[in-house]
Amino acid sequence: MTTLAKPTRTARPQTGAPSPRGGYRRLGDLKIALLFIAPAMIGFTFFYVVPTIRGVYLSFTEYSILGDPEWVGLDNYTALATDPLFWNSLAVTGQYVFLNIVLQTALALGLALLMHQVAKSTLVRGALLLPYLMSNVIAALLWFWMLDYQIGVVNQFIEWAGIPRIAFFGSEEWAIPTQALINTWRHMGYTALLIFAGLQAIPHHVYEVAKLDGASPFQTFRKITIPLLRPVLVLVLVVTVIGSFQVFDTVAVTTQGGPVNATRVIQYYIYQRAFTESDFGYGSAIAVILFLILALVAFIQMKFLKGNESDLD
Amino acid sequence: MSTTISRTAAVAPARRRRPFNARRAGAWALLLLAIAVSVLPFLWVLRTALSTNSSLASQSASLLPADFTWGAFLRVFGLQSPADAIAEGGSGAAIDFWLYLRNSVIFSSITTAGAVFFSAMAAYAFARLRWRGRNTVFSLFLGTMLVPPIFTALPNFLLIKNLDLLNTMLGMVLPYVFMTPFAIFFLRQFFLNMSREVEEAAMLDGAKHLRIFFQIVLPNAAAPLATLALLTFIGQWNEYFWPLLVGSQDDVRVLQVGLGVFKSQSPQGSPDWSGLMAATLVSALPVLILFAAFGKKIVNSIGFSGIK
Numbered sequence: 001m002t003t004l005a006k007p008t009r010t011a012r013p014q015t016g017a018p019s020p021r022g023g024y025r026r027l028g029d030l031k032i033a034l035l036f037i038a039p040a041m042i043g044f045t046f047f048y049v050v051p052t053i054r055g056v057y058l059s060f061t062e063y064s065i066l067g068d069p070e071w072v073g074l075d076n077y078t079a080l081a082t083d084p085l086f087w088n089s090l091a092v093t094g095q096y097v098f099l100n101i102v103l104q105t106a107l108a109l110g111l112a113l114l115m116h117q118v119a120k121s122t123l124v125r126g127a128l129l130l131p132y133l134m135s136n137v138i139a140a141l142l143w144f145w146m147l148d149y150q151i152g153v154v155n156q157f158i159e160w161a162g163i164p165r166i167a168f169f170g171s172e173e174w175a176i177p178t179q180a181l182i183n184t185w186r187h188m189g190y191t192a193l194l195i196f197a198g199l200q201a202i203p204h205h206v207y208e209v210a211k212l213d214g215a216s217p218f219q220t221f222r223k224i225t226i227p228l229l230r231p232v233l234v235l236v237l238v239v240t241v242i243g244s245f246q247v248f249d250t251v252a253v254t255t256q257g258g259p260v261n262a263t264r265v266i267q268y269y270i271y272q273r274a275f276t277e278s279d280f281g282y283g284s285a286i287a288v289i290l291f292l293i294l295a296l297v298a299f300i301q302m303k304f305l306k307g308n309e310s311d312l313d
Numbered sequence: 314m315s316t317t318i319s320r321t322a323a324v325a326p327a328r329r330r331r332p333f334n335a336r337r338a339g340a341w342a343l344l345l346l347a348i349a350v351s352v353l354p355f356l357w358v359l360r361t362a363l364s365t366n367s368s369l370a371s372q373s374a375s376l377l378p379a380d381f382t383w384g385a386f387l388r389v390f391g392l393q394s395p396a397d398a399i400a401e402g403g404s405g406a407a408i409d410f411w412l413y414l415r416n417s418v419i420f421s422s423i424t425t426a427g428a429v430f431f432s433a434m435a436a437y438a439f440a441r442l443r444w445r446g447r448n449t450v451f452s453l454f455l456g457t458m459l460v461p462p463i464f465t466a467l468p469n470f471l472l473i474k475n476l477d478l479l480n481t482m483l484g485m486v487l488p489y490v491f492m493t494p495f496a497i498f499f500l501r502q503f504f505l506n507m508s509r510e511v512e513e514a515a516m517l518d519g520a521k522h523l524r525i526f527f528q529i530v531l532p533n534a535a536a537p538l539a540t541l542a543l544l545t546f547i548g549q550w551n552e553y554f555w556p557l558l559v560g561s562q563d564d565v566r567v568l569q570v571g572l573g574v575f576k577s578q579s580p581q582g583s584p585d586w587s588g589l590m591a592a593t594l595v596s597a598l599p600v601l602i603l604f605a606a607f608g609k610k611i612v613n614s615i616g617f618s619g620i621k
Contacts, residue, residue, distance in 0.1 A: 029438075029442040029443055029444050029522070030444040030445065032438075032442060032522045033438040033442040033444040033447070034444075036434045036435060036437055036438035036442065036522070036526075037434070037435045037438045037439075037450070039431040039434065039435070039491050039492070040431050040432060040434065040435035040454070040491055040492035040497065041435075042491050043431070043488070043489075043490070043491025043492040044453075044454055044457065044491070044492060046472070047465065047469055047472075047487070047488040047491070048457040048460065048465060048494075049457075050468070050472075051464075051465040051467075051468035051469050051472065052457075052460055052464065052465060052468075054468040054471075055464050055465065055467060055468045058467065058468065065471070065474075107347075110343075111344070111347055114340045114343055114344045114347075115344065117337070117340050118337055118340045118341050118344060119341070119344060122608065122609050122612050122613075124344065124348065125612045126604070126608045126609075126611075126612050127348045127351055127352050128347060128348060128351050129611070129612055129615070130351055130352060130355070130604070131351050131354075133547055133600050133604055133611070134551070134597055134600065135550070135551030135552075135553060135569050135596070135597075136551070136553060137551075137553050137569045137572050137573060137596075138551075138569075138572070138593050138596060138597050141572060141576060141589060141590075141593050142354050142355075142357075142358055142590075142593060143354070144576075145358070145361065145586055145589065145590060146354060146357060148586075150370070151369055151370045151586075153357060185350065185351075185354075188347070188351075189347075189351055190615065193612070193615040194615060197615065242461075245461075246461055246462070246463060248463070248553075248554055249553045249554065252553075252557075252573065253572075253573050253576065267463050270463055270467075271463075274467055275470075275558065280467060280471070283467060284467055284468075287461075287463055287464045287467060288464075290461060290463065290464065291460070291461055291464050294459070294461055295459065298459060
């Protein structure tokens with residue numbers, strides 16, 4: 001990687017103790033360090049730290065952007081507790097997250113295993129990655145067209161197969177699965193590449209030993225591949241869950257929350273309350289709840305799934 | 314990377330002994346199916362974009378364009394008269410795609426250049442300089458990766474509004490231009506692994522940190538910097554939510570937002586599918602070009618990064 005690397009006499013620790021060559025490092029480059037992080041610090045402070053605090057503050061206020069925020073304590077949260085639209089958005093998002101986890105993980109795992117068996121070429125991996133590089137908006141429009149009820153190509157196939165046409169975006173039972181399918185299409189290859197990288201890291205001799213012991217392919221998969229892939233699978237699960245909870249673009253471009261409330265996911269509901277109904281306090285309160293859910297997901301990942309530890313070590 | 318090569322080499326002889334069997338053929342078939350599902354929609358989009366709207370319904374099963382025409386692309390770029398557009402089954406709605414294209418280029422370029430450069434500076438301070446509180450500050454920076462974008466989007470919108478920067482390019486780029494937590498994380502990894510030898514030699518010659526940064530660290534990190542810039546640019550090009558909130562007026566509206574507008578402008582009865590698909594392709598074109606040019610770099614970065 002680095003052309004800088006010359007043969008070194010001793011491997012020196014990358015961080016920590018100052019160089020023995022005196023005068024190279026007086027402990028503390030604080031001044032110059034401040035200069036180097038100054039721009040990032042501005043961005044960090046004004047667009048991450050302050051808004052995070054302000055977001056929590058706003059959730060305790062009533063704020064319609066025209067006047068000043070008015071402190072109302074827990075009012076927004078008590079209102080949330082009895083807001084059917086909020087509970088519906090949670091349920092709808094949960095459904096979407098669940099479908100994504102199942103579809104994406106299963107398909108990606110299968111794809112990664114296939115790639116591992118027969119094709120490692122960049123061309124194959126690149127082709128699978130193509131949808132991931134497209135924006136949500138493009139993925140949404142492309143499928144909005146292909147899944148059109150009247151002249152969409154998918155419904156043409158469905159009709160040929162002798163099945164009645166499906167109103168993918170227009171029926172309440174299909175709206176969320178359709179959104180999940182679009183998202184799965186977009187992310188399937190990317191997730192497969194992550195898992196594929198994990199498969200590549202499993203040492204070959206582990207499999208050879210299993211073969212010598214007479215393990216069947218299924219046993220090998222269950223007892224070796226899956227456990228050794230655990231850190232990657234956990235990462236994939238967390239990324240998928242956290243990403244899915246924040247679905248917005250495809251919904252905004254295609255169904256806009258409908259039909260009825262079938263696709264009014266959490267982030268779309270926040271958007272509606274804050275930006276179309278100018279209710280920033282209430283919108284912020286829902287955002288706090290979403291934040292807490294995502295923090296919980298990350299916490300569960302760290303505590304219970306031991307995602308950072310690999311059985312390889 | 315090196316493991317890939319050595320492992321392939323180790324596996325290859327065993328494979329050659331059985332060049333074909335049913336399992337491998339089945340695996341290939343499934344893999345090709347997945348590739349088809351990934352790639353074919355783009356061909357269908359192209360086919361639609363080259364069709365005439367009025368013929369789409371009657372020739373909905375043909376793989377070739379229905380009544381081939383460049384009309385949809387002309388329409389997208391504002392080169393088709395409303396009369397011709399309506400004759401081809403378009404809505405006749407005018408959309409200034411050149412303007413959106415320009416805005417997308419400006420928005421993505423500025424945010425990418427700023428975020429990569431300033432993040433590199435910060436990453437240098439986190440990886441190569443020693444100062445009290447360094448690890449604490451770095452952890453705080455990383456912690457912001459956990460904050461969902463929607464959560465900061467509301468207060469950030471209010472800030473930009475209070476600064477009177479709504480519908481300005483400055484307001485659109487400000488939250489991204491100084492840093493992204495991922496960029497700092499990504500570059501710090503590379504800077505940590507750089508050899509200290511040349512840096513020390515330069516030090517002894519009296520070079521200052523700024524010179525080391527510009528003349529040694531940045532040139533030697535050209536490859537990771539380019540990969541990061543590529544990933545950042547694609548991510549920014551595809552950004553929708555923030556530009557939707559802040560840049561809703563024509564003079565700063567980016568392509569992604571413009572696409573949504575174009576879609577909703579189509580009258581409910583007969584959407585301008587050809588125009589919409591042509592617009593979609595135009596919006597995807599820069600990413601497709603980057604992918605054609607740097608596909609290997611992008612693909613190889615996936616295993617490393619974990620999260621985009």
